[in-house]
Amino acid sequence: MKLLELMAQALKIDKGEMEEMFEDGMQSIRMTYYPPCPQPEQVVGLRPHSDATGLTILLQVNGVEGLQVKRNGVWIPVKFLPDAFVVNVGDILEILSNGTYSSAEHMATVNSTKERISTAMFFNPKFSAAIGPATSLISATNPPLYKRVGVEKYVKDYFSRKLTGKSFLDNMKIENGEAAST
Ligand SMILES: O=C(O)CCC(=O)C(=O)O
Ligand SMILES: [Fe+2]
DSSP, rough: HHHHHHHHHHHTTTTHHHHHHTTTTEEEEEEEEOOOOOGGOOSSSEEEOSSSSSSEEEETTOOOOEEEETTTTTEOOOOOOOOOOEEEEOOHHHHHTTTOOOOOOOOEEOSSSEEEEEEEEEEOOOSSEEEOOOTTTSSSOOOBBBBOOOOOHHHHHHHOOOOBTHHHHHHHHHHTTTTTOO
């Protein structure tokens, strides 16, 4: 919550609005085991995606590298730092910040000799909240770029789609001329 509050401060989002969304929010965890593969270039560990979350805190448990982040269209391997977490901005934070923050597109590769274990902790708004650009940010000069939907619908829609890169987030974008409240 502290991290989210500091982000609200940096983004000039009303602190109360951030608290209202994320306090008593949903948290989940995914542990992934990537076995070694003799031909790592032939397989994908975890295919390219952005997390649909607010924030993801990732621990690369056994120090084996494999995480890659897409930046300006190029895949960049993330260096392993002992005793450090990787913090990923998720789609919900991109929406909330009305695009000021961009959710991180990432993937995981496998290693030819070493197994790899990662633990991702996902921080999400509470089920009764709505996901949309922060109302404290929206003005005539900063119109909403994303739709507003209830968390329940957001989660249902997310799990009913095939995930490729950031395609789910594209679905949340307001097309030119489309009403902001849909
Ligand atoms: O294993 C990793 O480093 C990435 C895991 C991940 O992106 C996820 O669980 O969403
Ligand atoms: Fe992820």
